[in-house]
Amino acid sequence: MSIAGWQDALREVTGVAGVRGALIISAEDGLVIAETAMDDLATADVAALSAALVSRARRCTAALHATPPESVHLVGERGAVLAVAGPAPLWLVAVARDDAELGRLRLVLRDAAGALH
């Protein structure tokens, strides 16, 4: 997929109500590949920490002899971080407010991550 295609996928994710930003990250090095986010969102920090989260989830499933995770959802009091695996090593990450439509966001993320191939 082209960079323009990635931007389309990101726009689709940020189109969901309550989403503060969407990023395509490299889970191996924790860096941002492409992003569409509000100005106050520290996307580089989100990428680094999301990649660490994905890495730990992978190690956890490996220790359990389970299949590697396809998605990681971290829901807090004031918001949520949802990450869905794309073509390795890419992951599509969304940062949402607590009032976001998380169900719809999951579906959109899954479709958009699939379109990254």
Next chain:
Amino acid sequence: MRVLEPWVADPLTEFLRESGARLALVMTSSGQVIAQDGFTRSLDVMSAAALGAGILATTQELATILDAPRGFGAIVHQGERQGVWLAGFDTPRGRWIGLVVFGHESSVGLVRLFFARFAQQVAAAAPVVTPVREVLAEGFERELDDSLRALFGTR
């Protein structure tokens, strides 16, 4: 961990814990070691410090040629099993350099994130340098007498 400046220890400990880095070396821009963690031989520390300072000095010159006087933020060497992060940062004691070795348990992004915090914490923790007291010619002889008296107990 070995530190020359004790106030660097806490920020460095936090950086290592948060980033998951394997080795860390903090030095002045001339290669003098300020703190290190993970190195087992002093020879390795000295070599790494000298090479790290040399690499940053080289890239600074390259930046000047490329008309980027502020230089590059950081240099990353990514290997198969581990990577090296090398970056300069400003402190009240001058420009220092951090050399960090990280493996698969960490990432460039994590090191970048927590290194920036480490640099801020070091800058904030640096004690204020007290200016060297000027020795006045008129008080010098009396102070010398006082010091000799204190040392040798003579009148």
